[in-house]
Amino acid sequence: MTKCLNFTLREQKMSVGSKKGQKVFIARPTDRQRVSHRQFCEEVAHATTFTGAEVEAVLRLAAEMAKHHVESGESVDFGDIGTLSPSFKSKAVDHIEDFNATRDIKKPMVKLRPSARYFKLEGVTYERVEAKTKTTKGNKPSGGDTQPHP
Numbered sequence: 001m002t003k004c005l006n007f008t009l010r011e012q013k014m015s016v017g018s019k020k021g022q023k024v025f026i027a028r029p030t031d032r033q034r035v036s037h038r039q040f041c042e043e044v045a046h047a048t049t050f051t052g053a054e055v056e057a058v059l060r061l062a063a064e065m066a067k068h069h070v071e072s073g074e075s076v077d078f079g080d081i082g083t084l085s086p087s088f089k090s091k092a093v094d095h096i097e098d099f100n101a102t103r104d105i106k107k108p109m110v111k112l113r114p115s116a117r118y119f120k121l122e123g124v125t126y127e128r129v130e131a132k133t134k135t136t137k138g139n140k141p142s143g144g145d146t147q148p149h150p
Contacts, residue, residue: 091106
C-alpha cells in the first residue's frame with residue numbers, strides 16, 4: 001500500500017504568533033478518495049472468516065454499545081482507536097448558585113481522544129499537487145501536474 005500523502009500549499013494570513021498579520025504558505029493534506037464504510041468492511045472481511053455484512057454489524061453494535069456507555073458518563077477504551085468520553089459545552093456563570101444545568105450545558109457529544117501511538121503516521125513521503133479548482137454544478141475540477149517532494 002502506498003504511503004505517500006498528497007498536499008497543496010495555501011496562502012494564509014497568520015492570526016497568532018511571531019508572524020501575526022503576515023501572509024505565509026501552509027501545506028494542507030488533500031484527500032485522494034474516501035473509502036466507503038461498506039468497502040472498508042469488505043476489506044476487513046477478506047482478512048477474516050466473516051462476511052462484509054457481519055463485519056458491518058459488529059462495528060455498528062460496538063459503536064452503539066460504546067455510545068450507551070458514554071451516555072451513562074463512562075469512558076470507553078476503544079483499543080488502538082483511542083478513548084471515547086462524554087463532553088459538552090458549558091456556559092460561564094459568575095456565581096455557582098446561578099448555574100442551571102438544563103440552561104447552561106449544551107451540545108452533549110462523544111469525544112474521541114485518538115491513540116497517539118496508533119495514529120502517528122510513520123514512514124510516509126509527501127507529494128505536492130495543485131489545488132483543485134472550485135467548480136460549478138456539472139463541471140469536473142481540472143487536475144494539475146504533480147511535483148514529487150520526498
